[in-house]
Amino acid sequence: EAGVAQSPRYKIIEKRQSVAFWCNPISGHATLYWYQQILGQGPKLLIQFQNNGVVDDSQLPKDRFSAERLKGVDSTLKIQPAKLEDSAVYLCASSLDPAETQYFGPGTRLLVL
């Protein structure tokens, strides 16, 4: 069974530029999560989807971050415009449902200069 796929793996941009990350969850997983992991810290949930609906986006900085999961399968996370403090690893995870184990992708490492 294929795992959670994420692309790109690495991205370097300058502040005020825009960037987008893509995630393809494990087939059949209805729940999808985006986490931000800053160096030296644990993953912090940005947004949780159930199929194509948002369950929790309370910690998503909505003035610059947006995410969508239009067809209830893959998802994109966008930052516009990026700030220096957005430098982090962005992890996507999926699960069959919210009560089940989350499976993480390898993450996208973002560096904002």
Next chain:
Amino acid sequence: DQQVKQNSPSLSVQEGRISILNCDYTNSMFDYFLWYKKYPAEGPTFLISISSIKDKNEDGRFTVFLNKSAKHLSLHIVPSQPGDSAVYFCAASATNAGKSTFGDGTTLTVKP
């Protein structure tokens, strides 16, 4: 306010000995606890979990202990192996909510 705390950023043990990683939480609503293992350049991988109705859960070399009154859990690895060297994250959630709150991790180094 950090609801899940791993107070030891790093731990070094000798191969074959026991590794004990600790985690404290503050939110009384948490009733499901997980440990994840993370290698460099990879995403976290689920290791073991425990529900608040239990105080111990074992899976091979890994055992998690939960002390609800102290709001404390620990992960024991016996015997430790060099391949166990990784960052270990403690996470907590309220049942069925899906959303997990993570600690900042403990880097375990197992020396041959």
